[in-house]
């Protein structure tokens with residue numbers, strides 16, 4: 147079955163549009179909504195028959211729309227997702243899916259109650275090297291997760307922060323931990339399992355903003371894996387790197403910041419005699435994934451599979467909630483100096499709101 151989509155927000159919404167256009171037999175983009183109508187019209191022009199509107203209500207009232215795809219500034223994600231679910235629409239939502247753990251929980255409950263899909267956007271999972279690593283793990287060739295190092299070393303300056311919603315607690319809801327490293331943190335949990343413990347140091351050292359732009363984070367996952375994550379927005383270039391050490395295999399990315407799985411990774415067996423088995427498995431996996439779309443199209447294909455009752459490699463609403471819970475835990479650990487366990491105790495104030503008191507409206 148073909149699904150009809152409304153894209154809300156014409157910034158990164160443009161990349162979403164290209165993703166849907168790569169799957170014309172599965173999706174039609176019915177409407178683009180942006181409060182700057184001209185931006186909506188320009189993006190709508192990329193899809194045949196696509197309309198443009200400036201008001202969100204018009205999308206909610208349109209019975210022809212099956213899926214609302216939220217590409218709006220972060221503080222609007224939760225409220226607009228709740229409106230869409232109440233209007234009977236499936237939701238695809240850009241990161242961060244919510245501005246607090248309480249809001250993420252509310253979204254999950256609302257989607258479950260309505261029997262509708264809430265799909266968080268973590269398109270980095272959908273890349274060739276990540277498909278390969280998942281295939282190796284499924285075949286039992288990785289072994290037990292031991293340690294991982296993650297780098298999100300990007301370059302963001304005054305021009306980036308000239309967009310008014312960025313860099314402010316009330317509208318961006320967080321800094322590099324919430325906005326940038328959230329992708330790589332999602333990726334590591336895909337292979338090492340959910341985070342169970344966190345310690346962190348955060349600082350604002352690059353830009354004159356309210357939120358953090360440097361971080362040193364240590365995490366343990368439910369598989370026993372130990373993860374260190376280094377984050378800054380003061381890199382000379384945009385570079386992301388992952389090194390995942392399992393007891394039977396080491397997987398290492400290159401430095402592609404926005405699609406880490408798009409470039410070849412190295413997969414090295416710890417026992418040199420097992421390298422042939424790894425290489426043979428990689429050849430088999432490559433044949434299986436030939437032609438599988440990547441990035442946003444890769445993610446949207448799985449959304450379509452799920453909605454059509456087919457097996458789907460989906461980012462779940464639970465993954466989305468966990469991504470927000472991890473952000474809250476990182477903030478809590480940095481502010482308290484404590485080691486924080488997850489799942490978080492929902493009675494903690496940090497679950498209600500992590501915006502520092504002196505920044506609250």
Ligand SMILES: NC(=O)c1ccc[n+]([C@@H]2O[C@H](COP(=O)([O-])OP(=O)(O)OC[C@H]3O[C@@H](n4cnc5c(N)ncnc54)[C@H](O)[C@@H]3O)[C@@H](O)[C@H]2O)c1
Nearest residue numbers: 155156157158159179180181182217218219220240241242
């Ligand atoms: N997955 C990724 O790789 C990725 C990359 C970039 C941004 N993002 C996320 O996407 C979201 C949007 O980021 P962006 O960089 O596209 O921002 P942006 O500011 O470039 O675009 C947001 C758009 O939303 C519109 N808008 C704002 N309020 C509106 C309202 N009330 N009604 C209708 N339209 C409204 C704005 O006019 C703007 O065109 C953020 O949450 C960001 O974190 C994700």
